Amino acid sequence: MSNGFLSQEEIDSLLNGGGSAADEPQVQEEIITDIEKDLLGEIGNISMGSASTALSQIINQQVNITTPVVSVTTINELKNTFEVPNIALEIKFTEGIVGKNLLVMRIPDAAVIANLMMGGDGKVQTNEISELEQSAVSEAMNQMMGSAATSMATMLTREVNISPPTSMIWNDNENMQVADIDGDEKIVKVSFKLNIGDLVDSNIMQLLPVETAKKIVGIMMGQDVPDNQPAASKAQSASEPQRTVQAAPQNDYVPPVQEKPIESHPAVEVHRADFQPLGGSKSSGQPRNIDLILDVPLEISVVLGKAKKSIGDILALGTGSLIELDKLAEEPVEILVNGKRVAFGEVVVVDENFGVRITNIISNSDKIKSLGK
Template sequence: MNNGFLSQEEIDLLLSGGGSFSENDADNTKEESELSEIDKDLLGEIGNISMGSASTALSTIIGSQVNITTPVVTITTLKELKDNFEVPNIALEVKFTSGIMGENLLVMKMTDAAVIANLMMGGDGKVDKVTSLSELEESAVSEAMNQMIGSAATSMATMFAREVNISPPTSRIWDDLTAPLTDALSDDEPIVKVSFTLNIGELVDSTIMQLLPIKTARKIVSIMMGNEEPVVVEKPQEKPAVTKEVIEQVGYREEVAPKTITEEKPVEVKHAAFQPLNSQVPSKALPSNIDLIMDVPLEISVVLGRTKLNIKEILNLGTGSLIELDKLAEEPVEILVNGKMVAFGEVVVIDENFGVRITSIVSNEEKIKSLGK
């Protein structure tokens, strides 16, 4: 009977006249009694909100409409999951490092991961059933899942009214039912499985799973219910005072050094003096020791233009490829000193070398505009 004790559900059933529990009956209901139905509903609602944020993040990355809905919360084990899994899958494991302590595992089918990787690299998302991913595809999917978990953690931080941080994620391809899905959870350990329906346009209609240890799930429920146990900070014990009675009983006398009475000197208080604003050094004035840094070399570079390409376009670049920049032919180029823009100019040819003729020095407003680009 649960190590010699009855659970609350067993006690309630006995009090209501529902019969008695045998040891086998108690053991069979142990896993299901780990979380109440209210706890499961609360976890489902938390998952629904947090994975809603994750779907928004994924939609931004792949440029397609993403819906993650209908959470279903159940208690299971990794051993039971393996019996019902269709391999291969890709799993992303992260750890909560603050706000909540525990593990979080996100599992996705390999074909769904291939669709996401294809969309991230500029494709149309139409792929056949796949059993493996290239190194580039796995990296792309891991980054997408990382963004999803990060958005979910941010959403949880808002709900919990506390900071929630996660560790750098680790991904693995699970294509062997005998191999461990994660090193942090044993096969027989009860875990919480939150299943979601994943839809990506008309390309994906599947499920995605979030796995949590029971301890982490209970922590989340206690935070949302306001039942989290406060952290008790033990105060250092004070040395008990030696009373006269104690001295008489044990024959102990504590030597006390005589106090020295000193006369305290009055504290001298002065008004703070500030330099007048109108006596500041003019901005154009140079310090007298400017000669000390006149020989320091600075790197000057010229930006002809910029553009953005996706991964597919980068991989298709070759000898003779043309890249269109965001500047017109007659627009001035940017002149940078140690990476900071200081002027605009026009490209000229000096003998057989390129050069730049300065046409204007940038103002503070122009510097701010350039930072916003």
């Protein structure tokens, strides 16, 4: 203070309660509330339960995916905390929900899944997978996310469709990048605990943009309109004026109910329905019903035999490999018409072409017996 007057700095200090605006604490808005985290965790728990069932059927092992933990992070923050290398499968929601979904799994865990899918025992320890193994794991993760989307559709009471997946390998922290998501953009991470028998005890995570997470929460809380609603109907409902229905004034007068006399009707005569015979004879000039379909083409195929092999055996096949069928050489072959077995026969050669001589035609009783077996 000078000459009995306050300076501008002192006036600002008094107005700000003794401190400058820069010294005031800034209140940071919470991106995802605790209630929204609980909802996302419950949705993830149920959907990943379906995904674990799908994975268990693929690899024939007991799979448990439990204990979701929901948090908010960024890609740059994940680079400092998440282990590498890992495989990421990106799937976009095309109907029901707008946005994308990213499922991330460690490469050693993916190698165990690929080994089990190819008929191995799953006891592998490696930080690298081949292109064939990456394709197998991507298909397994695709089946998992498909089951998860089906489960989400049941919870959200709307149809949820996803796009074909895109897989990528993150070998180091530098190439941990996601299309259309900036490194400092806030994303929602849902981390799950993954157990595959006694082979894998690890974690997988699901990454969602905040907008997609908010969309799912809004649907669960009944605050969202289905995305598959036509745009025209949305615009019409938005522009349509609200109509007010006024109730008629009430009074004590009740009009009497007028009873109508019951009218008598003459009796109706009922006759038995008489139908003309279907079709006709050629003598009458009318074609028979069977004549109308005689020129319909049917596909005839012959089954020499079948064999069941594992994926490992199929991959080992090469030029000159032999595949043993489940039939003896002298056994008759099956003759199928449009995929239905109708007869048996033997293979012959006609003018340097293979042919089949019919030896037995299956009767209706034989078909019933085969169905009973």
